[in-house]
Amino acid sequence: MDITECEGYKNLLAAIERDEKRQSRVHDLRGKLAWVIARAEHYGEKTGLNPSDILNAWERHRSYWYMNYYQDANQPEIKDGNVKVFESIADAKASIGQPQYRCPRCKGVSSDPYNCNASSKCNWTSFGLFGAMGKGVYVYIKKELRGQEMFMPLAWENQKSTVENL
Ligand SMILES: [Zn+2]
Structure with a gap:
């Protein structure tokens, strides 16, 4: 079509x-x-x-x-490791493993992928004007037809591949 x-x-x-x-x-x-x-x-x-x-x-x-x-921040190009594609939320969770995410502001480890709880002085949120300040990751879930930026999971910090499970 x-x-x-x-x-x-x-x-x-x-x-x-x-x-x-x-x-x-x-x-x-x-x-x-x-x-x-x-x-x-x-x-x-x-x-x-x-x-x-x-x-x-x-x-x-x-x-x-x-x-x-409609803009690059909300529907980013899929390239250079800034976007990761998964079949389902379950697949993304399996890849992330422990709920540990790097806060782009205080560099602490947050258990919440959007709101920093690593430090009571930080409270950074990835929904803010600056998003994850270029240090987060955008995850697109095929089954949901949706994507969203979040803090970088510790499990992915040293990974480069953009598209998984394809
Ligand atoms: Zn923080």
């Missing part, structure tokens, strides 16, 4: 067309649409999933403006 036939594409295009009717052209809305399609196809290529399914899931979970939702 062509990606422009999927629900996710139609939903996104409708949102763009609504904006085009009432806004001056301060944002490159069509450029963003092209970026989203290219990124969905890139994810399809790297994971073996159907790009339409990937875009449908992104649109289903999108709760704010597409211009902010």
